[in-house]
Structure formats: C-alpha cells, structure tokens
C-alpha cells in the first residue's frame with residue numbers, strides 16, 4: 001500500500017503541524033508511504049519566490065528531522081516537468097464544471113480574478129497522486145473532494161485510453177491533536193496566519209515559545225478544566241500539553257492558568273528541542289540537504305516514469 005501525504009510551504013512549520021501530522025508520519029509510516037513538500041501548490045496564491053524557495057528547503061529539513069525516511073520524501077517541483085505533462089493530459093479530460101465546483105476554489109477567494117492555477121490545482125493534485133501510484137491519500141474534509149476528482153480522472157483515463165493509473169481513495173487520517181491559535185483559539189493554528197503571536201513554530205527558540213505561551217488567550221472562569229466549548233483557549237493548552245507528554249487532556253490537572261502556561265511551555269520546549277536542533281544542523285549543511293533532495297527526486301521520477309510514458313503514448317502524443 002502507498003499512502004501519499006504532502007505539506008505546502010505557505011509558511012513555517014508549527015507545533016500544530018508537528019503534533020497533528022508530521023510526528024505521526026515519522027512514527028506510523030509504512031514502507032510504501034510517500035511524503036512531499038508541495039511547493040507548486042503554494043504558487044496558487046500571491047507569494048514571494050525567494051521566500052518560497054527558502055520555506056521549501058526548511059520544510060524538507062523539518063521532515064527529515066522528524067525522522068521520515070529520506071527515500072520516501074521529495075519536493076514536488078523536482079517533478080515539475082513530469083507533473084506539467086500529466087496535468088495537461090488530465091486537464092484535457094476534465095470539464096470546466098468539474099474544476100469550478102471544487103469548494104476550495106471559492107473558499108480560497110476564487111472568482112474571475114483568481115489565478116487560473118487556483119482553479120486547476122486539484123488537477124495538479126490528481127497528477128501528484130496518479131504519477132506516484134498512490135492508492136490511499138489521507139486527507140482532512142477540505143481535501144476529500146480533490147481526491148474524489150483524482151479518482152474520477154483516473155477511472156476516466158483508464159476507461160477512455162487504457163489502464164495506466166491506480167484509482168486512489170481518500171482515507172481518514174488517525175485522529176490527532178487539532179491545535180488552535182494561542183491568540184485566537186476559535187481558529188486552528190496555521191502556517192499562513194499573518195500574525196504569528198499565537199503560532200508556535202518548530203524553529204522558535206525557547207524564550208520566544210515561553211513568551212507566546214505566557215500571552216496565550218484564556219478566559220475569566222479561572223478554573224483549569226477541559227471544557228472545549230466553554231473554555232477553548234484553556235482546552236487548547238491542555239490538548240497541547242497532553243499531546244506533548246502523551247496523556248489525555250482530561251487527566252491533566254493544574255491549579256492556576258499561570259501554572260498551566262508554564263507547564264505547557266516546558267513541555268513544548270522539550271518536545272521541539274531535538275527537532276529544532278536537527279533542523280538547524282541540516283540547514284547548516286546545504287550539501288547534505290541537497291544530496292537528500294536530489295536522491296528523493298530521482299526516486300520519485302523513477303516511480304513516475306513508466307506511468308507518464310504510458311499515459312502520453314495512450315493519449316496519442
């Protein structure tokens with residue numbers, strides 16, 4: 001079985017990415033699983049090219065530092081020629097209506113002024129999946145429609161031109177922590193949030209982590225209780241703490257918010273310390289990171305080559 005997962009370099013990796021996804025990718029990954037940094041997807045909205053390049057490199061370093069097997073890891077744009085070719089073939093099998101009905105297009109501000117790439121990136125995503133021969137794509141609710149499109153396009157290609165593609169399915173990832181923004185607990189912690197006051201990044205130093213946690217939004221109940229509806233800020237802190245130390249948020253007890261925040265800061269600093277050290281080490285050795293990236297790219301291109309060749313030939317080009 002091949003499960004395919006990706007992370008978009010739309011910002012720096014944060015503790016939500018780590019606790020909710022990356023840590024699990026490293027721990028539970030099977031021998032067939034694949035992971036990539038989806039830098040081409042970051043181009044669908046306004047972006048800065050040098051920053052994109054730096055974030056892509058940093059995220060690759062984070063994934064390696066998490067302990068993901070470098071042989072299962074690649075950067076999407078290293079396959080830009082292959083993906084460009086297959087995307088075109090798939091776009092020519094996909095109707096405008098099928099692309100336009102993707103709810104993410106509207107959710108991300110899609111309209112007549114949006115980049116065409118924002119409309120067509122689900123087709124690029126289908127190419128990502130189909131080129132690697134992934135049979136399972138663990139995704140959240142916001143992405144199931146895209147995997148469904150990949151499924152439709154794979155079936156359509158196979159029945160129209162000839163059997164080439166594995167038909168993928170969207171699978172539900174195991175439940176993990178949903179970390180919310182410390183400064184605005186009504187929303188999830190996200191890489192692309194402009195105001196970073198409530199976002200703890202993997203590369204934040206301990207002092208900064210302490211400062212962000214000391215300013216975390218709580219409430220006026222003044223009781224440390226796990227009540228996500230009534231006390232979202234406090235519940236978020238309890239969840240972060242619990243995920244770091246490996247307990248359930250309900251069994252955590254602290255007397256005051258001050259005590260809670262100090263404990264969460266200590267736990268987060270300890271949780272991130274080895275990861276941060278390893279990322280810094282990797283970023284300080286560009287040749288090693290380049291070697292990892294090149295090797296991953298070669299493997300990914302090798303996995304893609306025969307499917308792309310067959311698809312182009314069967315499509316008549």
Ligand code: ADP
Pocket residue numbers: 006007008010016017018019020021022140177178179180188189190191192
């Ligand atoms: P972001 O929203 O920070 O840009 P992505 O959408 O790139 O993150 O998601 C990368 C992975 O990290 C996904 O598997 C996603 O479920 C997970 N993830 C993102 N934000 C959080 C969060 N706040 N809490 C838990 N997991 C998260």
Ligand code: NA
Pocket residue numbers: 010190191192
């Ligand atoms: Na994002």
